[in-house]
Amino acid sequence: MSEYPWSEAVATGVGSHPGEDHLEAQRVVFGELPGLPYLVELPARGVGADMVGRTASMLVELPVEVRPSGWRFADRPGRDMRRAAEHLSRDLDGLEEVAQGYTGPLKVQVCGPWTLAGAIELRHGDKVLADPGAVRDLMESLAEGLAAHLTEVRRRVPGVSRIVLQLDEPGLPAVLAGTVPTASGFGRLAAVEEPVAVEHLRTVLEAAGEEFTVVHCCAPEVPFAALRRAGAQGVSVDASLLRRRDEDAIGESIENGVAFFLGVVPGTDSRLPDVGVVAKPARELWRRLGFAPATLARQVVLTPACGLAGASPAYARAALARCRESAVVLREDPPE
Template sequence: MSFPWSEASATGVGSYPGTDAAGTVGNVFGELPLPHLPELPGRGPGADMVGRGAAFLVELPVHLQPSGWRFADRPGVDMRRAHDYLKRDLDLLEERDPEGPVKLQVCGPWTLAASIELPAGERVLRDAGAVRDLVDSLADGVREHVAEVRRRLPRAEILLQVDEPSLPAVLAARIPTASGFRTLRSVAAPVVQEGLRKVLAAADAFPIVHCCARDVPFKVLLGAGARGLSVEPSAIPVKGDEVIGEAIEDGVAFFFGVIPGVDAPLPDPGRSVQPVRELWRRLGIRPDSLARQVVVTPACGLAGASPRYARQALEHCVNAARSLSENPE
């Protein structure tokens, strides 16, 4: 199996605390074997996951309302700020001119559809036609974004992580209506899969899907073409885990979140990845593939953590990944 990263790699999920973009980029590229573009939602609207995701939409302007992001006739000041944040962040990456793998993150189509409102105030998810427009627009925007990053970072190999925290709720009809008294109708798995596939395939980059929910729809993600799954080990089902075993044997990588995304006591790094070793053992997979096929991460973004914990978390993940290489069994 061949992957863009080296053995014993670790990375972050996406977000970090604070507003110091230059300092955070320095920490990420200085500490992590697999660096990525940091996200700093603490800077305010437009730096949050949905706001940055909306900035990738092509010819679908949004502006910020008290209830959240909403489609509009023209982009609002917060959307212009989102584009400015993204440009400045890419400038920082270009200054470093990294060689090797670099991971980018974008908010997925189904999380955007469950978060952005139509002009009348209901979620985009309610309107199938609007959802199709959003998926197509996001695919175009992701294609343009990755192409720009490739122009700026000619020595880098790009990995694309699509964040879908709301996808299980979309499938299970758990997204509330604007009134909050009902929930929106579920979307069929084949429709969800095809929408996600369009975005994953748009950029011709190594495709990863991150989902921090417990009920991860593994078949949908794999069917959409994900070659990497960013989940917690506890999300892997004990019963019916044949899908995971087959995915591992087919060369799907796992970005396992092994420590909390908020301040918490950190155990010995080797203990943090013990559930990963146990999973490989349970599935009967040779342990010598662990250090290549598994990338160690926090369980979710670190925006809610203290800056001190965020730095410790990166170091911990690096050491935990190294322990998988040194002691896979």
């Protein structure tokens, strides 16, 4: 079996949290998810705290700024990029404070390269996705900036046994399908061929070095086979969006040791089901595909279905706790 950096019966979160108190959110994560805590994201703080701006602040020699249409490449770093970098630095300060003495795996999240390419605009033109040369520059810049970010995380939390890097790629299915809107909104950008998508995604994943890599996609039509070919060691998905027709590709990924982060509780306030119901999608998937019950609690990590930015603080805490409690079911009551 593949070596995973976490122990059996572990849960984690996707990344985003409600509110603006990064220290409190980070304490909640370490308190509720001791097996696989993560660096929290608080998009409610505004410009630069959003997924795109936060990751764009890591780019090397590709400054960005905010325009009415969204993020765009700029001639030089300005206020928006500084604000995004300050948010990230403050979050790392909070992580360093809360994680004192921590030893174990730690997850960090960044916007994936294809979602980024579909969101950032060129200085005078369409989105980065429309220009293959600009896409290549973005991928290389992100890979370099990401490597530096992971080095900084390790410096801040020296007890980390291994970082789990999560690339958030909700836009990847649209990139492959050719449904990403142009900057004007009146057209659609051409589909990216799967081998090209795999090649560039691999470039960014390889920047993680020896760390463990996961790609999160909470949209329908997750390209499981492409993610595996790109080198992703784990896939994070909303369990409610899995389709029977995907199960051959899912089964092949599981056979090759790919970890599955299954989203099993809603990301916004709702009535939380009991632990048996929460664990059911993972147990049934394993049973249908015929995998050994003993591998379930090691290869599957339970999470909320997506980020928790739209939830109340009380619900966010409860959702993480329910995922943690339900993960124990995967070990203590595996499928027959």
